[in-house]
Amino acid sequence: MSGAPLVDYTATSARPPWSALPDSLRTALAVALGTEIAAAGPSVTSGFTGGFAAPLYLADGREVFVKAAENSQHAYSAYQREAELVPNLPAAVRAPRILATAHATAPTHANVSGTAEQPAAALAPDNEARWFAVASERVDARMPGMPWTREDFATVTKTCETMADALTPTPFTDLEPFTAQMERNAFPRHAPAEILAGQRPLPDGFHPWLPDRLQELQDLINLYPTALQGDSAVHGDLRPDNLFIDSTNTCWTVDWNWLSLAPPWFDWVGLLPLAHRDGIDTLAAINASPLTNAVPADDLDCFAATIAAYMMDKLDAPPPPGCTPELRRHQRNYAWAFLDWLAVRRDWV
Numbered sequence: 001m002s003g004a005p006l007v008d009y010t011a012t013s014a015r016p017p018w019s020a021l022p023d024s025l026r027t028a029l030a031v032a033l034g035t036e037i038a039a040a041g042p043s044v045t046s047g048f049t050g051g052f053a054a055p056l057y058l059a060d061g062r063e064v065f066v067k068a069a070e071n072s073q074h075a076y077s078a079y080q081r082e083a084e085l086v087p088n089l090p091a092a093v094r095a096p097r098i099l100a101t102a103h104a105t106a107p108t109h110a111n112v113s114g115t116a117e118q119p120a121a122a123l124a125p126d127n128e129a130r131w132f133a134v135a136s137e138r139v140d141a142r143m144p145g146m147p148w149t150r151e152d153f154a155t156v157t158k159t160c161e162t163m164a165d166a167l168t169p170t171p172f173t174d175l176e177p178f179t180a181q182m183e184r185n186a187f188p189r190h191a192p193a194e195i196l197a198g199q200r201p202l203p204d205g206f207h208p209w210l211p212d213r214l215q216e217l218q219d220l221i222n223l224y225p226t227a228l229q230g231d232s233a234v235h236g237d238l239r240p241d242n243l244f245i246d247s248t249n250t251c252w253t254v255d256w257n258w259l260s261l262a263p264p265w266f267d268w269v270g271l272l273p274l275a276h277r278d279g280i281d282t283l284a285a286i287n288a289s290p291l292t293n294a295v296p297a298d299d300l301d302c303f304a305a306t307i308a309a310y311m312m313d314k315l316d317a318p319p320p321p322g323c324t325p326e327l328r329r330h331q332r333n334y335a336w337a338f339l340d341w342l343a344v345r346r347d348w349v
Helices: 023-033 074-088 150-166 178-182 191-196 210-221 272-277 282-288 297-312 326-345
Strands: 037-040 052-058 063-070 098-107 128-137 232-234 243-246 251-253 260-262
Touching: 023 037, 023 063, 023 098, 023 128, 063 074, 063 098, 074 098, 074 128, 150 243, 150 251, 178 260, 191 210, 191 297, 210 297, 210 326, 272 282, 272 326, 282 326, 297 326
Parallel strands: none
Antiparallel strands: 037 052, 052 063, 063 128, 098 128, 232 260, 243 251
16 A cells, blocks of 8 residues: 555444443443433444444433443453543543443353353353443534644644643653653664664555655654653543534543653644644644744654654554454554654655
8 A cells, every 4th residue: 555545533443332232231330320221322433442432321311421341352441541540630621521330241152141051150250251331421522633624723722732731740640651651662662773774674655755764763763762751641642533522612532541641742743743734734833832832843753753653563463452454544644644744844855
């Protein structure tokens, strides 16, 4: 494939319906919510996991949004982490309130009623899956960035500035620095140098100038110990499908399970390359925003180079368990956008 793929972020997941969840989890969730669950809406189609995510309509008239997954999926731990963190976010951060959580176990055997050879009651613990569900308030809102408009970009920029102020210094005591995550072996922080040394292949289908810029990419990434150090709690995965704007022009943020410590501009700058591709003057925005107007250009470019290298990693590998193939298309799309943005900022073309 050559060029950035078209990714519709409203249609990237394949999620199960409410009826596919085990009875034990549905019962536990009804108990946790304090009322019967009257009906379920269709599963959302954004995101990259196969975890359940849909609105539920309760017998007492409330509407909630529920996410659920079993422990073989990445989403299982992600949903639990979000349920732990969101109640401790400052009030200035507009995230849907967590209303209830529920745990359950259920047989993994295809026939949960058992068979003549293996009754359900005889299933061993190894044949049971652990399930987790989290219910939050339902927000009636739309996703920005499809494509970015000046109005939505201004709303999201203001939201990011407000969040950065509320989360600096971090109100959490257990967050790991993003720089520490980079120092793990699994993070491809040496990828450009390894490509130059013939230790890993150059991904197919990228810009023709990329081979000539690998050393500069590596030099930028090497700035990370100071460029990406910070004491702000950052979302860490802020994308258009984790942002929602309601009818009052309030911007809500969801999927708070990747928090780490980084500079206060981290989340907002991660939105700029795709906004730039949609015609937003992000260079002017950087000069205007208090988040970035005093930040060295090389620090921002270090971040962009780091994300580009991360997104180019494992492009041809199967997606992680429970994730859809659209995850790899998303990676390629982001790698292209971040490289394009760097090329404009550094006069590479």
